[in-house]
Amino acid sequence: xxxxxxxxxxxxxxxxxxxxxxxxxxxxxxxxxxxxxxxxxxxxxxxxxxxxxxxxxxxxxxxxxxxxxxxxxxxxxxxxxxxxxxxxxxxxxxxxxxxxxxxxxxxxxxxxxxxxxxxxxxxxxxxxxxxxxxxxxxxxxxxxxxxxxxxxxxxxxxxxxxxxxxxxxxxxxxxxxxxxxxxxxxxxxxxxxxxxxxxxxxxxxxxxxxxxxxxxxxxxxxxxxxxxxxxxxxxxxxxxxxxxxxxxxxxxxxxxx
Amino acid sequence: xxxxxxxxxxxxxxxxxxxxxxxxxxxxxxxxxxxxxxxxxxxxxxxxxxxxxxxxxxxxxxxxxxxxxxxxxxxxxxxxxxxxxxxxxxxxxxxxxxxxxxxxxxxxxxxxxxxxxxxxxxxxxxxxxxxxxxxxxxxxxxxxxxxxxxxxxxxxxxxxxxxxxxxxxxxxxxxxxxxxxxxxxxxxxxxxxxxxxxxxxxxxxxxxxxxxxxxxxxxxxxxxxxxxxxxxxxxxxxxxxxxxxxxxxxxxxxxxxxxxxxxxxxxxxxxxxxxxxxxxxxxxxxxxxxxxxxxxxxxxxxxxxxxxxxxxxxxxxxxxxxxxxxxxxxxxxxxxxxxxxxxxxxxxxxxxxxxxxxxxxxxxxxxxxxxxxxxxxxxxxxxxxxxxxxxxxxxxxxxxxxx
Ligand code: SF4
Ligand code: SF4
Ligand code: SF4
Numbered sequence: 001x002x003x004x005x006x007x008x009x010x011x012x013x014x015x016x017x018x019x020x021x022x023x024x025x026x027x028x029x030x031x032x033x034x035x036x037x038x039x040x041x042x043x044x045x046x047x048x049x050x051x052x053x054x055x056x057x058x059x060x061x062x063x064x065x066x067x068x069x070x071x072x073x074x075x076x077x078x079x080x081x082x083x084x085x086x087x088x089x090x091x092x093x094x095x096x097x098x099x100x101x102x103x104x105x106x107x108x109x110x111x112x113x114x115x116x117x118x119x120x121x122x123x124x125x126x127x128x129x130x131x132x133x134x135x136x137x138x139x140x141x142x143x144x145x146x147x148x149x150x151x152x153x154x155x156x157x158x159x160x161x162x163x164x165x166x167x168x169x170x171x172x173x174x175x176x177x178x179x180x181x182x183x184x185x186x187x188x189x190x191x192x193x194x195x196x197x198x199x200x201x202x203x204x205x206x207x208x209x210x211x212x213x214x215x216x217x218x219x220x221x222x223x224x225x226x227x228x229x230x231x232x233x234x235x236x237x238x239x240x241x242x243x244x245x246x247x248x249x250x251x252x253x254x255x256x257x
Numbered sequence: 258x259x260x261x262x263x264x265x266x267x268x269x270x271x272x273x274x275x276x277x278x279x280x281x282x283x284x285x286x287x288x289x290x291x292x293x294x295x296x297x298x299x300x301x302x303x304x305x306x307x308x309x310x311x312x313x314x315x316x317x318x319x320x321x322x323x324x325x326x327x328x329x330x331x332x333x334x335x336x337x338x339x340x341x342x343x344x345x346x347x348x349x350x351x352x353x354x355x356x357x358x359x360x361x362x363x364x365x366x367x368x369x370x371x372x373x374x375x376x377x378x379x380x381x382x383x384x385x386x387x388x389x390x391x392x393x394x395x396x397x398x399x400x401x402x403x404x405x406x407x408x409x410x411x412x413x414x415x416x417x418x419x420x421x422x423x424x425x426x427x428x429x430x431x432x433x434x435x436x437x438x439x440x441x442x443x444x445x446x447x448x449x450x451x452x453x454x455x456x457x458x459x460x461x462x463x464x465x466x467x468x469x470x471x472x473x474x475x476x477x478x479x480x481x482x483x484x485x486x487x488x489x490x491x492x493x494x495x496x497x498x499x500x501x502x503x504x505x506x507x508x509x510x511x512x513x514x515x516x517x518x519x520x521x522x523x524x525x526x527x528x529x530x531x532x533x534x535x536x537x538x539x540x541x542x543x544x545x546x547x548x549x550x551x552x553x554x555x556x557x558x559x560x561x562x563x564x565x566x567x568x569x570x571x572x573x574x575x576x577x578x579x580x581x582x583x584x585x586x587x588x589x590x591x592x593x594x595x596x597x598x599x600x601x602x603x604x605x606x607x608x609x610x611x612x613x614x615x616x617x618x619x620x621x622x623x624x625x626x627x628x629x630x631x632x633x634x635x636x637x638x639x640x641x642x643x644x645x646x647x648x649x650x651x652x653x654x655x656x657x658x659x660x
Contacts, residue, residue: 041299067444073382074367074374093370094363097381099302101444105589108299109363111292116363200447208443209380212459216383220429227330227425234332 003083003128004062004150004182005137006157010167012055012144014048018136022046022059025124025135042108042119046136049194054187056194057145059136060085060106060121061174062182063204068098068107070206076118077107083150083182084123092117103178103200123182150182157186171198179204272608279605282598286360296596301582305595308581309603310357312438313574314350315388316462316469320477321347321395322431323470329424339493341402341623342481343474348395349613351388353606360602380440387434394427402621435466442580450584451521452535457511458580464508465542469573471501472546475566479559485618491559498562501569502550509543534575534583542572 016035023030028043038049046059062085069077069085076091077098098118099107110116124134132138137147146153154175161168173191174184177200185191192198286294297304320343327333328340359365371385397416404413439462442449455461475494482489516522525532546565555561582593595603617623 070376070378071381071444073376073379073385074370075376076374091367091370091374092364093367094365095361095381096302096363097379097441099299100585103445103447105299109291109297109302111297111299112290113292114288114290116290197447205444205446206378208446209440210378212440212443213378213380213383216433219433223432224425224429227326227428231330231332231421231425234330238332 001149001151002064002081002182003123003147004153004184005059005123005134005145005147006153007057007145007183007185008157008160009054009056009144009185009187011142012048012057013142014050014055015141016048017139017141018057018145019044019046019048021135021139022121025127040106040108042110045108045119045121051189051193054189054193056185056187056191056196057136058194058196059183060123061104061177062121062123063178064180064182065178065204065206067101067103067178067205070209071097071101073097080125080129082125082128084125084128085120086122086125087118087120089117094118101205103197103205150184153184157184160186173198176202178202179207272612275601275604275608278601279608282601282605283360285598286602291363294596294598294602296593296599298591298593300589300591301585301593303581304593305582305599305603306357306361308578309574310606311354311361312577312581314354314357314606315435315438316466316573316577317473317570318347318350318354319431319435319466319470320473321350321398321470322428322435323467324474325398325424326428329421330428335493335496338490338624339474339478342477342618343470344395344398345402345614345617345621345623346473346477348392348399349610349617351392351395353610354388355392357602357606380437380444384434384437384441387430387437391427391430391434394423394430397423398427402623406621431466432463436460436463438462439580445585448585448588449580450531450587451519451524452531453580453584455515455519457515460511461508461515464504464511465573465576468501468504468508468542469570471497471504472566472569472573475501475562476570479563479566481618481624485615485624487618487624489559494559494562495557498550498556498565501566502547502556505543505547505550505569509547512539512543530587531579531583534579538572538575538579540572541568542576543569546572 019035020030022028022045023034026045028045034044037044038047040047040058046057049056049058062083063079066077066079066085069075069079072092073095074091074093076088076093077085078088079085094116096107096109096118099105099109107118107120109118124132124136127134133147134145137145140146146156148156154172157172157175161170161172167188169187169190171191172184172186173196174181179202185196187194190198282294291297295304295306324336324340324343328336359368362368371382376382398420400416401413401420404410404416436459439458439460442454442458443456446454448454475497478487478490478494481487513522516525525535546569549555549561549565549568552561555565586592
């Protein structure tokens with residue numbers, strides 16, 4: 001069953017322990033200066049955004065049908081059956097199409113390095129594969145970030161909204177956005193307060209390119225035949241001329257004998 | 258003739274300065290990384306090198322497939338004499354695109370990975386394959402020129418006998434990847450501004466590649482006639498001008514229909530950051546060249562054709578940069594301008610392109626044999642020299658300075 005993360009902003013106290021746990025888990029430095037950054041980057045894979053007195057976590061959404069994995073020419077990014085979208089630097093060639101394509105601007109680049117790679121939250125794929133929960137969910141002291149089966153989390157999110165309609169916006173961010181995501185967010189204030197786009201299509205993004213790409217195998221023989229056919233037709237006259245010349249030559253030869 | 262000679266020396270110096278700066282920037286790029294050498298950021302993972310060197314590079318090389326298709330497949334014989342220079346430009350263009358890509362890729366030594374790590378759902382994967390195969394095809398299409406030069410008649414005969422297959426393959430591959438450069442952006446419906454995001458993006462990229470292929474051929478022929486002492490084949494260019502009119506008209510009408518059906522015609526008249534760039538693009542690429550070429554007097558004259566072609570080229574270059582940069586700026590909330598190192602590297606590739614073209618034009622049988630009435634026709638393009646775009650082309654001149 002596919003796993004997921006549910007983050008409930010109404011429970012979050014902004015302690016940033018998830019940031020710290022994530023840094024430790026991914027071998028990244030963490031100090032007060034980094035804690036103060038509210039943008040994710042190659043050295044900060046998750047962040048708690050503060051707007052007035054409200055919080056919102058940002059991390060990879062782990063789309064059900066991720067744009068990043070679909071565009072990667074070498075398959076360095078992959079959606080695993082368990083849910084996490086993982087990255088393999090040994091395959092990557094650094095074209096950064098994943099960064100251009102991600103609807104949430106998640107993948108970040110190690111711009112300062114001479115041998116750079118893409119960095120993003122990978123939903124602690126090793127821990128998840130070992131049956132554990134993600135580092136950020138494990139450490140959360142108030143249960144604002146919880147880990148579990150996506151379906152169960154979705155039910156839980158619906159139940160929370162249903163039971164406390166006054167507390168929550170009636171919107172589970174990630175339920176349908178770009179075809180649904182494994183990470184889902186709940187909030188009491190509009191998501192775009194925190195820079196999350198709310199006008200996203202509900203269609204999985206890879207379908208937009210696939211509807212063109214999938215036609216190519218059919219297109220090649222048709223177009224090839226058309227070009228060959230045009231060549232054949234437009235060069236008819238030369239063939240005729242050649243044949244006539246041949247005939248004439250034969251004729252002349254015949255006449256001379 | 259002493260004055261031009263001095264100018265040649267000046268451009269030779271410019272060329273050298275660009276090359277030296279280019280080598281220095283290359284050093285920064287490969288030893289200090291993309292962060293030190295570019296203004297790229299997490300917001301702008303793609304900048305000048307993708308927008309110009311790759312996207313415009315491929316587009317400007319479209320003359321190769323446009324002209325081979327016209328001559329070899331449609332059997333339009335009167336264009337025959339200008340096919341070779343366009344194949345040369347295309348071959349050179351693709352080599353430079355590949356070289357520029359090595360600068361832009363974060364891990365360029367992994368560039369061969371798509372050969373064994375395949376993701377057929379990726380447009381980039383498809384483009385990579387097409388570009389790779391097409392560069393090979395271009396090398397083969399180009400080979401007769403080299404074989405002729407070294408008088409290798411047997412090899413020449415073999416290559417010629419299978420040429421049709423390569424020509425068809427080349428047109429097919431070009432159609433695919435020229436349009437696919439547009440398909441690359443179809444995955445960004447919420448990111449790319451509606452001026453440029455359209456389900457028809459691949460069609461627009463393909464049509465504009467043909468237009469640019471034609472304009473580039475006109476530009477090139479005018480340039481060659483001026484700087485390499487080649488005959489200006491004005492009647493041929495006039496024909497190309499007519500074809501260009503038709504292609505531009507098709508492009509313009511399709512653009513209008515697309516805007517109409519997506520209900521964004523109103524946006525064109527509403528002042529905005531994107532609107533300015535869009536108007537610049539559409540006037541330069543389609544409206545002005547079309548208006549010019551519809552006037553018989555301009556269409557028939559060498560300068561008129563040349564100017565229309567240059568505007569058209571600038572316009573479609575703006576278009577590609579708009580898709581790659583302007584169109585996403587507001588969505589990612591920022592502005593991007595290339596760093597000086599990025600600009601120098603790009604200038605280096607442009608200069609190299611002109612210089613290598615000049616060398617090849619000098620030493621290889623690119624152009625048909627000269628005819629007697631050359632000087633008279635050459636005079637007629639002289640007037641175009643004051644055009645700024647042609648000034649760049651003089652970078653090619655250093656290789657001739659020793660003449
Ligand atoms: S949010 Fe972006 S990086 Fe994460 S899975 Fe979706 S497309 Fe990929
Ligand atoms: S940068 Fe790497 S991971 Fe991202 S799309 Fe390119 S090859 Fe794939
Ligand atoms: S799931 Fe793991 S990698 Fe992702 S934000 Fe949480 S701790 Fe970091």
